[in-house]
Amino acid sequence: MSTAAPETATPPPARRRRVTSMEVLCAVLVVAMVGQSWIASWLDAPALRTGATIFVAVCVQALPFLVLGVLISGAIAAFVPAGVLDRLLPKREAVAVPVAGLAGVALPTCECAAVPVARRLMRQGVPASVALAFLLAAPAVNPVVLIATSVAFPGNPAMVVARLVGSLATALVMGWLWARFGKAGWIVERALARAPEPTGRARWRTFAETARADLVDAAGFLVVGGLAAAVLNVVIPRSWVDALGAQVVVGVLVMAVLAVVLALCSEADAFVAASISGMPLLAKLVFLVVGPAIDVKLFALQAGTFGRAFALRFAPATFVVATTCAVVSGLLLLGGTP
Structure with missing residues (x-):
């Protein structure tokens, strides 16, 4: 009678040890201590x-308004029923678009704050x-x-009107x-998925969770954008801008590209535009629009909110439309103002 050979237990596969964030931090600290003199000279x-x-200025300018935007986004998700906005807006998109553009007059937010609000509007069926x-x-x-623009360009109300017309035309x-x-x-x-409508106490939980998620999501891309703005500001010599600004x-x-590169908050850009000497008023208006x-x-x-496919199409089209609307608005309203 044959006896079966006992089965040998197969040892479990060795688990690869993963480097933790604590070890990375310790390694960075060791490198910092060893090369502190070189790092200090490089940072200087x-x-x-x-x-x-x-970088710090861009992030600090935008962050309060970004927080305001995510709070509005959370409030829309938690307290506005899904069908309300759709019922309030005109049924025809061609008419609803200018209504939305004029609604922007009543909401003092910067461009960063408007992104999560726009996403929330889409999720609500708008x-x-x-x-x-x-x-x-x-x-x-x-x-x-508009008030900041009037303060930055005192005695020139046409600049305020031209900015309003050019920016509103761009939006419409x-x-x-689209x-x-x-x-x-x-x-x-x-960006389009609808969440289940909360009720009762769940509304406040939805408000907090939505605002937190939108803030974490948008703040990371704000940091990336602020870093890009800082690098481009340092790389592009200011003398190039002054030399090219002699021709209208x-x-x-140049001012259109500079507006993209500097990435200023809309509440502060008028003062920067007014301080750039050597540029005609029309070019400064293009910067502001x-x-x-x-x-x-x-x-x-x-790109982070709506996807790269959207951003790669929407951004270039917006740049061309905004530049064109600003030039037309400036030629009509500023005339020959230097």
Whole structure:
């Protein structure tokens, strides 16, 4: 009678040890202690100090308004029933787009705050064209921005009117263009997915969780955008801007690109535009209209919120439309003002 050989237990596969964040932190501290003299000299570079200052300034300017935006986003998710906004807006998209643009006048937010609000509007069933019109109008036509513009350009009310008209026209044109040519597939599904409607005490929990999630999501891309703005500010010499600003056409293009690169908050950009000497008033208007519509931090926020397919199409189109609307508004309202 044969006896079966006893089965040998197969040893479990060796688990690969993973490096933890604590070990990474310890390694960084050791490197910092060993090379502290070299790191100190490297950090003392003027370009690095300038970049760090710009990075902090962009983030500090935008963060309070970003918090305001996510609070509004959380309030919409928790306390506004899904069908209310859809019932309040006109049924025709072509008419609802200007209504959303004019609604931006009543909400003093910067461009960063408008992104989570626009996403929340889409999740509540508002057409994307209407939400995008609000996204572009709110940071550019609200009373805070217009008052700041009048203070930065004293004795020149035409500049305030031209900025209002150019920015509102940009929002409406982009909204109508999206209604005609936009595709839902360009926006990631998570930006359009509707959450179940909360009731009772669950509303406050939904408000807190939505605001926290939107803040964490948007703040990371704000940091990326602020870092890009800081790097570009340091890399591009200011002398190039001064030299190219002597001609109106070149000055318009330079200021449009500069608005994208500097990534200023819409409540502060008028003072920067007014301080740039050597630029014609029309070029400064282009700076004020393009900046709140599209810049490097906004591109990062839009890519993270709505997806790269959306941002790669929406950002270039917005840049062209905003520049064109600003030039037309300036030629009509500023005339020959230097």
